[in-house]
Amino acid sequence: MDKLSEIAKFQALMQLAVVREVDLTNEIRFQTGVLVSLGVDVNNQIHDRHVRKSIPISQAEWALSSVRNAARLVNLPLRKPTPLSYEKPVPSRDEVTAAYLRASGKEARKLPSDWMAQRDEYNVAAGKPARHGSDLVPLNMLAEVLAPANRGSIRVPYGINNDSDIVHARDATKATAYTCPGCEAPLVLHAGEQRTHHFSHQADNACDGETLIHITAKLLAAKVVRENNTAVARIRLQCKCSKCNATLEKVLPKNAFTASVVEARVGKFTCDVAAFKGNDAILAIEILNTHAVDDIKGAALGLPWVELRASDVLDDPYYWRPTQDGLKPTLCTTCKAAQATLEQVANRWELPLGQPQYVGAVASCWACHETIIWYWWLGIPFAENLPPEPKPQTIQLRFSKMYGGKYWMNTCPGCRAPQGDNFVFLSSESPLHHLPINDAGPIKEHRQKRNADLADLFKTIVRRNI
Numbered sequence: 392m393d394k395l396s397e398i399a400k401f402q403a404l405m406q407l408a409v410v411r412e413v414d415l416t417n418e419i420r421f422q423t424g425v426l427v428s429l430g431v432d433v434n435n436q437i438h439d440r441h442v443r444k445s446i447p448i449s450q451a452e453w454a455l456s457s458v459r460n461a462a463r464l465v466n467l468p469l470r471k472p473t474p475l476s477y478e479k480p481v482p483s484r485d486e487v488t489a490a491y492l493r494a495s496g497k498e499a500r501k502l503p504s505d506w507m508a509q510r511d512e513y514n515v516a517a518g519k520p521a522r523h524g525s526d527l528v529p530l531n532m533l534a535e536v537l538a539p540a541n542r543g544s545i546r547v548p549y550g551i552n553n554d555s556d557i558v559h560a561r562d563a564t565k566a567t568a569y570t571c572p573g574c575e576a577p578l579v580l581h582a583g584e585q586r587t588h589h590f591s592h593q594a595d596n597a598c599d600g601e602t603l604i605h606i607t608a609k610l611l612a613a614k615v616v617r618e619n620n621t622a623v624a625r626i627r628l629q630c631k632c633s634k635c636n637a638t639l640e641k642v643l644p645k646n647a648f649t650a651s652v653v654e655a656r657v658g659k660f661t662c663d664v665a666a667f668k669g670n671d672a673i674l675a676i677e678i679l680n681t682h683a684v685d686d687i688k689g690a691a692l693g694l695p696w697v698e699l700r701a702s703d704v705l706d707d708p709y710y711w712r713p714t715q716d717g718l719k720p721t722l723c724t725t726c727k728a729a730q731a732t733l734e735q736v737a738n739r740w741e742l743p744l745g746q747p748q749y750v751g752a753v754a755s756c757w758a759c760h761e762t763i764i765w766y767w768w769l770g771i772p773f774a775e776n777l778p779p780e781p782k783p784q785t786i787q788l789r790f791s792k793m794y795g796g797k798y799w800m801n802t803c804p805g806c807r808a809p810q811g812d813n814f815v816f817l818s819s820e821s822p823l824h825h826l827p828i829n830d831a832g833p834i835k836e837h838r839q840k841r842n843a844d845l846a847d848l849f850k851t852i853v854r855r856n857i
């Protein structure tokens with residue numbers, strides 16, 4: 392088997408895949424195996440440092456037929472050529488920013504669809520099923536709060552005792568007087584065997600259900616914060632990994648808080664609940680019933696915060712499932728291990744980490760196979776403009792024959808080999824392939840069309856097949 396002939400077939404397949412409307416995934420996969428069996432480095436065949444000659448269409452079609460026969464594939468007819476296009480969908484500024492923040496361990500916040508929660512509450516009050524989109528919403532406690540009682544009033548699951556403590560009806564006693572958390576009117580305890588224990592007002596009154604839910608949730612949140620040091624049930628916080636977005640669950644440490652204050656003043660805002668450690672407020676808790684925390688308040692609070700849905704707090708005050716938050720980034724076990732490896736490689740090569748305008752990932756140099764770091768930044772691939780300062784020393788302005796000019800690219804800190812953008816950012820095997828691509832603009836007219844065609848070819852093939 393002639394090695395040069397098989398390499399020519401591989402290059403012909405890649406050229407055909409872009410100039411003809413046909414899927415050559417199976418053919419390229421077969422030919423890749425042939426090259427590997429011959430000891431050919433396939434990466435060198437797709438890397439932009441290597442010059443390739445233009446292959447006539449007739450010769451490329453002959454190569455395709457030969458590969459299909461060898462692979463025992465159906466000899467599908469080629470379709471008519473389609474014009475090449477260099478127009479790439481450019482993501483909006485908001486999409487690029489949001490993706491960059493996620494890759495940097497931060498999160499671009501969006502306001503929740505709180506109007507759906509309001510609709511659900513009104514539906515439950517009217518005796519209709521609560522639906523969120525097409526799925527039933529778990530509102531058992533909320534339904535119990537809003538269900539009509541015999542006196543035409545509302546069932547109240549919690550009451551305030553003489554010590555100003557909030558108590559669930561199942562833990563209440565007949566000998567103790569309780570008042571409503573919402574309107575402060577006296578409550579009657581119903582603790583029979585046939586129905587769920589609950590309170591109700593002594594007579595018909597104008598106690599507002601929405602206000603009652605909001606106030607009760609605030610008092611419950613403040614209570615579990617105060618009892619965090621001594622309570623048998625610990626506060627569990629649901630959060631997401633800031634890198635892979637996996638759902639995590641944390642148990643807050645016993646000494647996380649020492650006190651709580653309802654309607655606490657934090658800066659120029661009043662928070663539903665503030666958790667303290669000593670004399671310092673360390674966490675703001677907002678209860679979502681009708682109005683969500685907006686971006687202005689979230690950014691100006693100046694301390695970590697969580698927004699909890701009122702119905703969730705009533706359902707289980709010790710399980711916090713924020714609808715949005717301003718907490719510090721959290722990593723899952725897998726991402727923590729990856730971060731530790733990244734730091735070890737960075738220390739070895741004395742490369743920087745933690746710069747907000749750069750995202751680093753561990754990779755292998757295609758030339759010397761050393762473990763190195765590739766950097767992503769806004770402006771790649773083929774960045775002709777100076778990257779943000781201070782830039783890592785491995786990002787250098789180098790010439791690429793395939794690109795037909797110079798651009799800022801990653802280089803190996805060991806052998807100094809350039810790590811071409813086709814290989815670093817566009818390959819499906821790249822650790823950076825999930826990050827947004829911000830093209831450097833239309834291909835300049837002075838570049839030779841052959842180079843432009845091949846650059847587009849290799850991007851397409853690497854994305855789809857290799």
